Amino acid sequence: MSDDERMGERMEVHDDVTAAGAGGIIGGGNEISWPKPARPGDALRVESKVAEITPSRSRPDRGMVVMRSETLNQRGEAIQILTAKLVVARRARSEQA
Numbered sequence: 001m002s003d004d005e006r007m008g009e010r011m012e013v014h015d016d017v018t019a020a021g022a023g024g025i026i027g028g029g030n031e032i033s034w035p036k037p038a039r040p041g042d043a044l045r046v047e048s049k050v051a052e053i054t055p056s057r058s059r060p061d062r063g064m065v066v067m068r069s070e071t072l073n074q075r076g077e078a079i080q081i082l083t084a085k086l087v088v089a090r091r092a093r094s095e096q097a
Helices: 003-022
Strands: 026-033 045-055 062-072 078-089
Touching: none
Parallel strands: none
Antiparallel strands: 026 078, 045 062, 062 078
């Protein structure tokens, strides 16, 4: 499987998860890198974290979330790094924990 095919599969999963989770996410830009190649037989996993949350100053019902996702091989080496900027709907104050 080529890096492009792996990226396509990962983006499909990412799109399914984010579309279902936030009720309307708009992509604000992505950065992607492949610091190491994936090899046949590698066991891959993806770790994602919210790197930054910024409320919108002009649209109080929205904010910007920066997600960083790393695809790691069985040795814990990053083979792909994706940083995605997402415009998301904000919860009303009464919904916040």
